[in-house]
Amino acid sequence: MQAPYIQLKEIGLTYNKDQRDTIRQFSLDIKKGEFISIVGKSGCGKTSLLQMVAGMQKPNSGLITIGGHEVKEPVDELSYVFQKPILLEWKTILENVLLPLHLKRKLTKKDTNKAKEMLDRVGLTDSIHKFPYECSGGMQSRVAIVRALLDKPQILLMDEPFSALDSFTRDQLHVQLNELIDTDKPTVLFVTHDLQEAFFLSDRIILLGGEPGRILQEYQVPFTRPRQKSILFDQSFHNFQQDMNERLQS
Amino acid sequence: MKKIYLYSTLLFIFLLIMWEMIVKVKKISPLILPKPTKIAENLFTLLQSGYFTPHIFTTLVEIISGFFVGSLIGIGLGLLVAQSNTLRLVLKPYIIATQAMPKVALAPLLILWFGYGYTPKILIVALISFFPLFESMITGLLVVDKDRLALFQLLKASKWQTLWRLQLPTAIPYLLSGMRVAVVLSVVGAVVSEFIGANKGLGALIIVAQGMMDTPLLFSAFILLTVIGILLYASICTIEHLLLRKYTTYRRKKS
Numbered sequence: 001m002q003a004p005y006i007q008l009k010e011i012g013l014t015y016n017k018d019q020r021d022t023i024r025q026f027s028l029d030i031k032k033g034e035f036i037s038i039v040g041k042s043g044c045g046k047t048s049l050l051q052m053v054a055g056m057q058k059p060n061s062g063l064i065t066i067g068g069h070e071v072k073e074p075v076d077e078l079s080y081v082f083q084k085p086i087l088l089e090w091k092t093i094l095e096n097v098l099l100p101l102h103l104k105r106k107l108t109k110k111d112t113n114k115a116k117e118m119l120d121r122v123g124l125t126d127s128i129h130k131f132p133y134e135c136s137g138g139m140q141s142r143v144a145i146v147r148a149l150l151d152k153p154q155i156l157l158m159d160e161p162f163s164a165l166d167s168f169t170r171d172q173l174h175v176q177l178n179e180l181i182d183t184d185k186p187t188v189l190f191v192t193h194d195l196q197e198a199f200f201l202s203d204r205i206i207l208l209g210g211e212p213g214r215i216l217q218e219y220q221v222p223f224t225r226p227r228q229k230s231i232l233f234d235q236s237f238h239n240f241q242q243d244m245n246e247r248l249q250s
Numbered sequence: 251m252k253k254i255y256l257y258s259t260l261l262f263i264f265l266l267i268m269w270e271m272i273v274k275v276k277k278i279s280p281l282i283l284p285k286p287t288k289i290a291e292n293l294f295t296l297l298q299s300g301y302f303t304p305h306i307f308t309t310l311v312e313i314i315s316g317f318f319v320g321s322l323i324g325i326g327l328g329l330l331v332a333q334s335n336t337l338r339l340v341l342k343p344y345i346i347a348t349q350a351m352p353k354v355a356l357a358p359l360l361i362l363w364f365g366y367g368y369t370p371k372i373l374i375v376a377l378i379s380f381f382p383l384f385e386s387m388i389t390g391l392l393v394v395d396k397d398r399l400a401l402f403q404l405l406k407a408s409k410w411q412t413l414w415r416l417q418l419p420t421a422i423p424y425l426l427s428g429m430r431v432a433v434v435l436s437v438v439g440a441v442v443s444e445f446i447g448a449n450k451g452l453g454a455l456i457i458v459a460q461g462m463m464d465t466p467l468l469f470s471a472f473i474l475l476t477v478i479g480i481l482l483y484a485s486i487c488t489i490e491h492l493l494l495r496k497y498t499t500y501r502r503k504k505s
Protein backbone atom coordinates (compact mmCIF):
# COMPACT_ATOMS: atom_id res chain seq x y z
CA MET A 1 0.00 0.00 0.00
CA GLN A 2 1.28 3.45 -0.96
CA ALA A 3 2.40 5.55 2.04
CA PRO A 4 0.49 8.82 2.46
CA TYR A 5 2.25 11.84 0.97
CA ILE A 6 0.36 14.35 3.10
CA GLN A 7 -0.72 13.22 6.52
CA LEU A 8 -2.91 15.05 9.02
CA LYS A 9 -2.90 13.32 12.41
CA GLU A 10 -5.51 14.25 15.00
CA ILE A 11 -5.41 17.93 14.16
CA GLY A 12 -7.05 20.37 16.55
CA LEU A 13 -7.47 24.08 16.03
CA THR A 14 -8.86 26.65 18.46
CA TYR A 15 -9.07 30.35 17.81
CA ASN A 16 -8.10 32.46 20.79
CA LYS A 17 -10.96 34.91 20.52
CA ASP A 18 -13.79 32.53 21.43
CA GLN A 19 -11.81 29.52 22.72
CA ARG A 20 -14.07 27.21 20.71
CA ASP A 21 -12.58 24.32 18.78
CA THR A 22 -12.80 24.99 15.04
CA ILE A 23 -11.42 21.58 14.18
CA ARG A 24 -11.03 18.64 16.58
CA GLN A 25 -9.20 15.33 16.14
CA PHE A 26 -9.09 15.63 12.36
CA SER A 27 -7.11 12.94 10.55
CA LEU A 28 -6.61 12.46 6.83
CA ASP A 29 -4.11 10.60 4.65
CA ILE A 30 -3.55 11.86 1.12
CA LYS A 31 -1.70 9.89 -1.52
CA LYS A 32 0.74 11.47 -3.95
CA GLY A 33 -1.06 12.71 -7.07
CA GLU A 34 -4.49 12.41 -5.48
CA PHE A 35 -7.15 15.11 -6.04
CA ILE A 36 -9.17 15.62 -2.90
CA SER A 37 -12.08 17.99 -2.55
CA ILE A 38 -13.16 19.21 0.86
CA VAL A 39 -16.80 20.17 0.84
CA GLY A 40 -18.67 21.77 3.69
CA LYS A 41 -20.68 24.70 4.90
CA SER A 42 -19.11 28.06 5.73
CA GLY A 43 -17.29 28.17 9.02
CA CYS A 44 -16.62 24.44 9.31
CA GLY A 45 -12.85 24.98 9.10
CA LYS A 46 -12.11 24.18 5.44
CA THR A 47 -9.90 27.20 4.84
CA SER A 48 -8.16 26.77 8.20
CA LEU A 49 -7.36 23.22 7.21
CA LEU A 50 -5.76 24.37 3.94
CA GLN A 51 -3.81 27.08 5.74
CA MET A 52 -2.45 24.55 8.21
CA VAL A 53 -1.32 22.25 5.39
CA ALA A 54 0.25 25.28 3.72
CA GLY A 55 2.17 26.07 6.91
CA MET A 56 0.53 29.48 7.26
CA GLN A 57 -1.19 28.52 10.48
CA LYS A 58 -0.13 26.14 13.23
CA PRO A 59 -2.56 23.58 14.66
CA ASN A 60 -3.02 23.64 18.44
CA SER A 61 -2.64 19.90 18.54
CA GLY A 62 -1.76 17.06 16.21
CA LEU A 63 0.77 16.77 13.44
CA ILE A 64 0.85 17.57 9.73
CA THR A 65 3.52 15.99 7.57
CA ILE A 66 4.41 16.30 3.89
CA GLY A 67 6.64 13.53 2.56
CA GLY A 68 7.29 12.46 6.16
CA HIS A 69 8.49 15.92 7.28
CA GLU A 70 6.54 18.00 9.75
CA VAL A 71 5.06 21.19 8.28
CA LYS A 72 6.32 24.16 10.28
CA GLU A 73 6.36 26.85 7.60
CA PRO A 74 5.37 27.16 3.93
CA VAL A 75 7.22 24.52 1.95
CA ASP A 76 8.81 25.01 -1.46
CA GLU A 77 6.91 22.31 -3.31
CA LEU A 78 3.53 23.84 -2.53
CA SER A 79 1.33 26.35 -4.35
CA TYR A 80 -1.83 28.00 -3.13
CA VAL A 81 -4.74 29.43 -5.10
CA PHE A 82 -6.81 31.80 -3.01
CA GLN A 83 -10.52 32.50 -3.24
CA LYS A 84 -9.69 35.81 -4.93
CA PRO A 85 -7.12 35.79 -7.76
CA ILE A 86 -4.87 38.25 -5.82
CA LEU A 87 -3.14 39.80 -8.79
CA LEU A 88 -0.91 42.83 -8.35
CA GLU A 89 -2.58 45.65 -10.27
CA TRP A 90 0.71 47.36 -11.20
CA LYS A 91 1.99 44.23 -12.95
CA THR A 92 0.88 42.86 -16.30
CA ILE A 93 -0.66 39.41 -16.59
CA LEU A 94 2.69 37.95 -17.65
CA GLU A 95 4.52 39.67 -14.79
CA ASN A 96 1.91 38.42 -12.31
CA VAL A 97 2.39 34.86 -13.51
CA LEU A 98 6.16 35.20 -13.21
CA LEU A 99 6.01 36.70 -9.71
CA PRO A 100 6.77 33.48 -7.75
CA LEU A 101 9.84 32.79 -9.89
CA HIS A 102 10.88 36.43 -9.77
CA LEU A 103 10.91 36.30 -5.97
CA LYS A 104 13.03 33.14 -6.04
CA ARG A 105 15.61 33.94 -8.67
CA LYS A 106 16.59 36.03 -11.68
CA LEU A 107 14.16 35.33 -14.51
CA THR A 108 15.39 33.59 -17.61
CA LYS A 109 14.08 33.55 -21.16
CA LYS A 110 12.99 29.96 -20.51
CA ASP A 111 10.80 31.07 -17.56
CA THR A 112 9.12 33.71 -19.70
CA ASN A 113 8.53 31.28 -22.54
CA LYS A 114 7.08 28.69 -20.15
CA ALA A 115 4.73 31.31 -18.69
CA LYS A 116 3.64 32.40 -22.16
CA GLU A 117 3.06 28.79 -23.18
CA MET A 118 0.89 28.11 -20.13
CA LEU A 119 -1.06 31.33 -20.63
CA ASP A 120 -1.61 30.24 -24.21
CA ARG A 121 -3.05 26.94 -22.99
CA VAL A 122 -5.72 28.80 -21.05
CA GLY A 123 -6.46 31.15 -23.96
CA LEU A 124 -4.74 34.27 -22.62
CA THR A 125 -2.13 34.82 -25.33
CA ASP A 126 -3.66 38.12 -26.35
CA SER A 127 -3.81 39.37 -22.78
CA ILE A 128 -0.28 38.83 -21.51
CA HIS A 129 0.56 42.53 -21.59
CA LYS A 130 -2.76 43.64 -20.17
CA PHE A 131 -3.17 44.80 -16.58
CA PRO A 132 -5.55 42.97 -14.22
CA TYR A 133 -8.20 45.71 -14.35
CA GLU A 134 -8.51 45.05 -18.08
CA CYS A 135 -9.36 41.36 -17.49
CA SER A 136 -12.60 39.67 -16.49
CA GLY A 137 -12.98 37.62 -13.30
CA GLY A 138 -12.60 34.39 -15.26
CA MET A 139 -9.41 35.59 -16.92
CA GLN A 140 -7.99 36.64 -13.56
CA SER A 141 -8.78 33.22 -12.08
CA ARG A 142 -6.94 31.57 -14.98
CA VAL A 143 -3.93 33.79 -14.33
CA ALA A 144 -3.96 32.81 -10.64
CA ILE A 145 -4.02 29.11 -11.56
CA VAL A 146 -1.24 29.46 -14.12
CA ARG A 147 0.82 31.41 -11.56
CA ALA A 148 0.34 28.60 -9.05
CA LEU A 149 1.29 25.87 -11.54
CA LEU A 150 4.18 27.57 -13.33
CA ASP A 151 6.89 26.24 -11.02
CA LYS A 152 5.48 22.68 -11.19
CA PRO A 153 4.43 22.36 -7.56
CA GLN A 154 4.11 18.91 -5.99
CA ILE A 155 1.11 20.10 -4.00
CA LEU A 156 -1.64 22.46 -5.10
CA LEU A 157 -3.98 23.90 -2.50
CA MET A 158 -7.07 25.65 -3.84
CA ASP A 159 -9.48 27.58 -1.67
CA GLU A 160 -12.78 27.98 -3.54
CA PRO A 161 -11.01 29.52 -6.53
CA PHE A 162 -14.09 29.54 -8.75
CA SER A 163 -16.74 30.55 -6.23
CA ALA A 164 -17.16 34.09 -7.58
CA LEU A 165 -17.55 33.04 -11.21
CA ASP A 166 -20.63 32.34 -13.31
CA SER A 167 -21.38 28.70 -14.06
CA PHE A 168 -20.35 28.91 -17.72
CA THR A 169 -16.89 30.28 -16.90
CA ARG A 170 -16.58 27.81 -14.03
CA ASP A 171 -17.27 24.89 -16.39
CA GLN A 172 -14.58 26.16 -18.78
CA LEU A 173 -12.09 26.52 -15.95
CA HIS A 174 -12.79 23.00 -14.64
CA VAL A 175 -11.76 21.57 -17.99
CA GLN A 176 -8.71 23.83 -18.23
CA LEU A 177 -7.64 22.98 -14.68
CA ASN A 178 -7.92 19.29 -15.52
CA GLU A 179 -5.73 19.77 -18.58
CA LEU A 180 -3.14 21.82 -16.73
CA ILE A 181 -2.71 19.44 -13.83
CA ASP A 182 -2.74 16.40 -16.08
CA THR A 183 0.82 17.21 -17.20
CA ASP A 184 2.56 17.29 -13.82
CA LYS A 185 -0.10 15.55 -11.71
CA PRO A 186 0.34 17.44 -8.44
CA THR A 187 -1.46 16.38 -5.29
CA VAL A 188 -4.48 18.67 -5.02
CA LEU A 189 -6.47 19.71 -1.99
CA PHE A 190 -9.49 21.62 -3.25
CA VAL A 191 -11.96 23.43 -1.02
CA THR A 192 -15.40 24.09 -2.46
CA HIS A 193 -19.08 24.61 -1.66
CA ASP A 194 -20.09 23.18 -4.99
CA LEU A 195 -20.71 19.44 -4.93
CA GLN A 196 -20.89 19.09 -8.70
CA GLU A 197 -17.50 20.78 -8.99
CA ALA A 198 -16.13 18.32 -6.44
CA PHE A 199 -17.62 15.32 -8.30
CA PHE A 200 -16.20 16.45 -11.58
CA LEU A 201 -12.68 17.22 -10.42
CA SER A 202 -11.76 14.89 -7.58
CA ASP A 203 -10.68 11.35 -6.81
CA ARG A 204 -12.03 11.62 -3.30
CA ILE A 205 -14.53 13.93 -1.60
CA ILE A 206 -14.35 14.73 2.09
CA LEU A 207 -17.53 16.10 3.57
CA LEU A 208 -16.61 18.34 6.48
CA GLY A 209 -19.16 19.53 8.98
CA GLY A 210 -20.30 19.86 12.55
CA GLU A 211 -18.97 22.04 15.31
CA PRO A 212 -16.07 21.57 15.75
CA GLY A 213 -15.31 20.57 12.14
CA ARG A 214 -14.84 16.87 11.50
CA ILE A 215 -15.21 14.41 8.63
CA LEU A 216 -18.87 13.54 8.23
CA GLN A 217 -18.50 11.39 5.13
CA GLU A 218 -15.82 10.36 2.71
CA TYR A 219 -16.49 9.30 -0.89
CA GLN A 220 -14.34 7.78 -3.56
CA VAL A 221 -15.40 8.99 -7.00
CA PRO A 222 -15.43 5.84 -9.16
CA PHE A 223 -14.55 7.56 -12.45
CA THR A 224 -11.09 8.00 -13.88
CA ARG A 225 -9.45 11.41 -14.20
CA PRO A 226 -9.11 13.67 -16.11
CA ARG A 227 -12.80 13.83 -16.91
CA GLN A 228 -14.50 15.52 -19.80
CA LYS A 229 -17.59 17.66 -19.33
CA SER A 230 -19.62 15.04 -21.21
CA ILE A 231 -19.44 12.86 -18.10
CA LEU A 232 -21.93 15.19 -16.43
CA PHE A 233 -24.57 13.84 -18.83
CA ASP A 234 -23.57 10.23 -18.22
CA GLN A 235 -26.33 8.31 -16.39
CA SER A 236 -24.00 6.47 -13.98
CA PHE A 237 -22.26 9.72 -13.01
CA HIS A 238 -25.64 11.37 -12.59
CA ASN A 239 -26.86 8.50 -10.36
CA PHE A 240 -23.73 8.74 -8.25
CA GLN A 241 -24.24 12.46 -7.77
CA GLN A 242 -27.86 11.98 -6.83
CA ASP A 243 -27.01 9.28 -4.33
CA MET A 244 -24.42 11.54 -2.71
CA ASN A 245 -26.78 14.49 -2.62
CA GLU A 246 -29.39 12.37 -0.85
CA ARG A 247 -26.89 11.17 1.69
CA LEU A 248 -25.79 14.74 2.22
CA GLN A 249 -29.34 15.94 2.77
CA SER A 250 -29.93 13.20 5.34
CA MET B 251 -16.29 68.20 -20.21
CA LYS B 252 -15.40 71.11 -22.49
CA LYS B 253 -18.74 72.69 -21.64
CA ILE B 254 -17.96 72.49 -17.92
CA TYR B 255 -14.67 74.36 -18.47
CA LEU B 256 -16.52 76.95 -20.51
CA TYR B 257 -19.13 77.45 -17.75
CA SER B 258 -16.36 77.70 -15.19
CA THR B 259 -14.54 80.37 -17.21
CA LEU B 260 -17.77 82.28 -17.85
CA LEU B 261 -18.50 82.27 -14.11
CA PHE B 262 -15.02 83.65 -13.41
CA ILE B 263 -15.46 86.44 -16.00
CA PHE B 264 -18.91 87.23 -14.59
CA LEU B 265 -17.53 87.54 -11.03
CA LEU B 266 -14.74 89.85 -12.25
CA ILE B 267 -17.26 92.07 -14.06
CA MET B 268 -19.44 92.18 -10.93
CA TRP B 269 -16.43 93.12 -8.83
CA GLU B 270 -15.44 95.89 -11.27
CA MET B 271 -19.03 97.22 -11.38
CA ILE B 272 -19.53 97.19 -7.60
CA VAL B 273 -16.24 99.05 -6.97
CA LYS B 274 -17.18 101.60 -9.65
CA VAL B 275 -20.80 102.13 -8.61
CA LYS B 276 -20.16 102.14 -4.85
CA LYS B 277 -17.01 104.26 -5.34
CA ILE B 278 -15.00 102.01 -3.03
CA SER B 279 -11.52 103.37 -2.27
CA PRO B 280 -8.70 101.51 -4.10
CA LEU B 281 -7.01 101.26 -0.69
CA ILE B 282 -9.80 99.00 0.48
CA LEU B 283 -10.67 97.15 -2.72
CA PRO B 284 -9.04 98.03 -6.05
CA LYS B 285 -10.72 97.21 -9.35
CA PRO B 286 -9.66 93.95 -11.04
CA THR B 287 -8.42 95.98 -14.04
CA LYS B 288 -6.20 98.02 -11.72
CA ILE B 289 -4.81 94.84 -10.09
CA ALA B 290 -4.19 93.26 -13.50
CA GLU B 291 -2.42 96.40 -14.73
CA ASN B 292 -0.24 96.45 -11.60
CA LEU B 293 0.51 92.73 -11.89
CA PHE B 294 1.54 92.81 -15.56
CA THR B 295 3.58 96.01 -15.23
CA LEU B 296 5.57 94.66 -12.29
CA LEU B 297 5.96 91.25 -13.93
CA GLN B 298 7.27 92.89 -17.11
CA SER B 299 9.68 95.12 -15.19
CA GLY B 300 11.11 92.07 -13.36
CA TYR B 301 10.15 93.44 -9.96
CA PHE B 302 8.50 90.20 -8.91
CA THR B 303 11.22 87.87 -10.21
CA PRO B 304 13.52 87.72 -7.13
CA HIS B 305 10.50 87.44 -4.84
CA ILE B 306 8.96 84.60 -6.84
CA PHE B 307 12.36 82.89 -7.00
CA THR B 308 12.89 83.17 -3.21
CA THR B 309 9.45 81.83 -2.35
CA LEU B 310 9.80 79.01 -4.87
CA VAL B 311 13.20 78.00 -3.44
CA GLU B 312 11.68 77.90 0.05
CA ILE B 313 8.63 75.93 -1.08
CA ILE B 314 10.47 73.38 -3.22
CA SER B 315 13.41 72.86 -0.83
CA GLY B 316 11.12 72.66 2.20
CA PHE B 317 8.77 70.28 0.40
CA PHE B 318 11.73 68.13 -0.64
CA VAL B 319 13.17 68.00 2.90
CA GLY B 320 9.70 67.41 4.37
CA SER B 321 9.06 64.62 1.86
CA LEU B 322 12.36 62.94 2.67
CA ILE B 323 11.68 63.09 6.41
CA GLY B 324 8.01 62.10 6.06
CA ILE B 325 8.62 59.20 3.70
CA GLY B 326 11.72 58.01 5.56
CA LEU B 327 10.11 58.20 8.97
CA GLY B 328 6.93 56.58 7.63
CA LEU B 329 8.97 53.72 6.17
CA LEU B 330 10.78 53.22 9.45
CA VAL B 331 7.75 53.48 11.69
CA ALA B 332 5.63 51.14 9.54
CA GLN B 333 8.15 48.35 10.09
CA SER B 334 7.67 48.14 13.83
CA ASN B 335 4.64 48.51 16.03
CA THR B 336 6.80 49.34 19.04
CA LEU B 337 8.64 52.10 17.18
CA ARG B 338 5.32 53.46 15.98
CA LEU B 339 3.97 53.67 19.54
CA VAL B 340 7.21 55.19 20.88
CA LEU B 341 7.48 57.90 18.19
CA LYS B 342 3.81 58.71 17.65
CA PRO B 343 3.42 61.23 20.54
CA TYR B 344 6.47 63.18 19.34
CA ILE B 345 5.28 63.23 15.76
CA ILE B 346 1.81 64.38 16.78
CA ALA B 347 3.44 67.05 18.98
CA THR B 348 5.27 68.48 15.96
CA GLN B 349 1.90 68.92 14.29
CA ALA B 350 -0.01 70.14 17.33
CA MET B 351 2.49 72.93 17.97
CA PRO B 352 1.73 76.09 15.96
CA LYS B 353 4.50 76.61 13.42
CA VAL B 354 4.03 80.40 13.48
CA ALA B 355 5.02 80.36 17.14
CA LEU B 356 8.07 78.32 16.27
CA ALA B 357 9.23 80.70 13.53
CA PRO B 358 10.81 83.39 15.81
CA LEU B 359 12.80 80.68 17.57
CA LEU B 360 14.06 79.26 14.28
CA ILE B 361 15.05 82.75 13.12
CA LEU B 362 16.90 83.20 16.39
CA TRP B 363 18.79 79.97 15.81
CA PHE B 364 19.38 80.10 12.06
CA GLY B 365 19.19 83.80 11.15
CA TYR B 366 17.14 85.44 8.38
CA GLY B 367 18.35 83.25 5.51
CA TYR B 368 16.66 80.37 3.78
CA THR B 369 17.22 77.80 6.55
CA PRO B 370 14.44 78.73 9.03
CA LYS B 371 11.92 79.11 6.16
CA ILE B 372 12.83 75.80 4.62
CA LEU B 373 12.58 74.18 8.05
CA ILE B 374 9.10 75.58 8.63
CA VAL B 375 7.93 74.42 5.19
CA ALA B 376 9.48 71.00 5.88
CA LEU B 377 7.77 70.80 9.29
CA ILE B 378 4.41 71.62 7.75
CA SER B 379 4.71 69.34 4.73
CA PHE B 380 6.21 66.26 6.33
CA PHE B 381 3.12 65.19 8.29
CA PRO B 382 0.72 64.42 5.39
CA LEU B 383 3.51 62.44 3.73
CA PHE B 384 4.35 60.60 6.93
CA GLU B 385 0.71 59.67 7.54
CA SER B 386 0.05 58.66 3.94
CA MET B 387 3.23 56.58 3.83
CA ILE B 388 2.25 54.65 6.97
CA THR B 389 -1.32 54.17 5.73
CA GLY B 390 -0.10 53.03 2.31
CA LEU B 391 2.35 50.54 3.77
CA LEU B 392 -0.05 49.10 6.32
CA VAL B 393 -3.15 48.97 4.16
CA VAL B 394 -1.84 45.99 2.15
CA ASP B 395 -4.49 43.31 1.77
CA LYS B 396 -3.88 40.38 4.13
CA ASP B 397 -4.37 37.85 1.31
CA ARG B 398 -1.57 39.51 -0.64
CA LEU B 399 0.66 39.33 2.42
CA ALA B 400 -0.30 35.66 2.76
CA LEU B 401 0.63 35.12 -0.90
CA PHE B 402 4.04 36.68 -0.33
CA GLN B 403 4.46 34.63 2.85
CA LEU B 404 3.68 31.46 0.88
CA LEU B 405 6.11 32.49 -1.83
CA LYS B 406 8.71 32.86 0.93
CA ALA B 407 9.40 36.47 0.05
CA SER B 408 11.94 38.17 2.30
CA LYS B 409 10.97 41.23 4.34
CA TRP B 410 12.81 43.41 1.84
CA GLN B 411 11.03 41.79 -1.14
CA THR B 412 7.65 42.25 0.56
CA LEU B 413 8.44 45.91 1.17
CA TRP B 414 9.87 46.59 -2.28
CA ARG B 415 7.53 44.51 -4.43
CA LEU B 416 4.29 44.71 -2.48
CA GLN B 417 4.09 47.39 0.21
CA LEU B 418 5.76 50.25 -1.63
CA PRO B 419 3.78 49.87 -4.89
CA THR B 420 0.61 49.68 -2.80
CA ALA B 421 1.64 52.85 -0.95
CA ILE B 422 2.30 54.95 -4.08
CA PRO B 423 -1.29 56.19 -4.65
CA TYR B 424 -1.57 57.08 -0.93
CA LEU B 425 1.79 58.83 -1.04
CA LEU B 426 0.82 60.89 -4.07
CA SER B 427 -2.40 61.90 -2.44
CA GLY B 428 -0.38 63.00 0.64
CA MET B 429 1.94 64.94 -1.69
CA ARG B 430 -0.98 66.86 -3.15
CA VAL B 431 -1.96 68.03 0.34
CA ALA B 432 1.65 68.67 1.39
CA VAL B 433 2.57 70.80 -1.62
CA VAL B 434 -0.32 73.19 -1.01
CA LEU B 435 0.58 73.38 2.69
CA SER B 436 4.18 74.16 1.66
CA VAL B 437 3.01 77.40 0.03
CA VAL B 438 1.26 78.35 3.28
CA GLY B 439 4.43 77.46 5.23
CA ALA B 440 6.67 79.61 3.04
CA VAL B 441 4.38 82.65 3.30
CA VAL B 442 3.98 82.30 7.07
CA SER B 443 7.75 82.04 7.56
CA GLU B 444 8.29 85.14 5.39
CA PHE B 445 5.74 87.06 7.46
CA ILE B 446 7.90 86.56 10.54
CA GLY B 447 11.21 87.74 9.17
CA ALA B 448 12.24 88.22 5.56
CA ASN B 449 13.12 90.95 3.11
CA LYS B 450 12.52 88.89 0.00
CA GLY B 451 9.74 86.59 -1.12
CA LEU B 452 6.06 87.02 -1.90
CA GLY B 453 5.11 86.75 1.81
CA ALA B 454 7.57 89.53 2.65
CA LEU B 455 6.12 91.56 -0.24
CA ILE B 456 2.63 91.24 1.25
CA ILE B 457 3.92 92.70 4.54
CA VAL B 458 5.66 95.54 2.64
CA ALA B 459 2.51 96.22 0.57
CA GLN B 460 0.45 96.32 3.75
CA GLY B 461 2.86 98.84 5.30
CA MET B 462 2.75 101.06 2.19
CA MET B 463 -1.01 100.61 1.91
CA ASP B 464 -0.42 99.42 -1.67
CA THR B 465 -3.49 97.21 -1.99
CA PRO B 466 -3.05 96.41 -5.72
CA LEU B 467 0.47 95.10 -4.94
CA LEU B 468 -0.96 93.04 -2.08
CA PHE B 469 -3.52 91.51 -4.44
CA SER B 470 -0.83 90.90 -7.08
CA ALA B 471 1.35 88.98 -4.61
CA PHE B 472 -1.72 87.07 -3.47
CA ILE B 473 -2.57 86.13 -7.10
CA LEU B 474 1.01 85.00 -7.76
CA LEU B 475 0.97 82.78 -4.65
CA THR B 476 -2.32 81.26 -5.76
CA VAL B 477 -0.94 80.55 -9.22
CA ILE B 478 2.19 78.96 -7.71
CA GLY B 479 0.00 76.78 -5.47
CA ILE B 480 -2.19 75.70 -8.39
CA LEU B 481 0.82 74.94 -10.62
CA LEU B 482 2.53 72.87 -7.94
CA TYR B 483 -0.68 70.97 -7.22
CA ALA B 484 -1.16 70.36 -10.95
CA SER B 485 2.41 69.09 -11.32
CA ILE B 486 1.81 66.47 -8.58
CA CYS B 487 -1.44 65.52 -10.33
CA THR B 488 0.51 65.09 -13.57
CA ILE B 489 3.11 62.87 -11.88
CA GLU B 490 0.25 60.87 -10.35
CA HIS B 491 -1.40 60.53 -13.72
CA LEU B 492 1.83 59.42 -15.42
CA LEU B 493 2.65 56.88 -12.73
CA LEU B 494 -0.78 55.36 -12.25
CA ARG B 495 -2.55 55.66 -15.56
CA LYS B 496 -1.15 52.51 -17.13
CA TYR B 497 -2.39 50.11 -14.49
CA THR B 498 -5.52 51.72 -13.10
CA THR B 499 -8.73 53.21 -14.29
CA TYR B 500 -7.27 56.47 -12.97
CA ARG B 501 -7.79 58.34 -16.22
CA ARG B 502 -11.43 57.42 -16.37
CA LYS B 503 -11.95 58.16 -12.68
CA LYS B 504 -10.33 61.55 -13.09
CA SER B 505 -12.56 62.52 -15.94
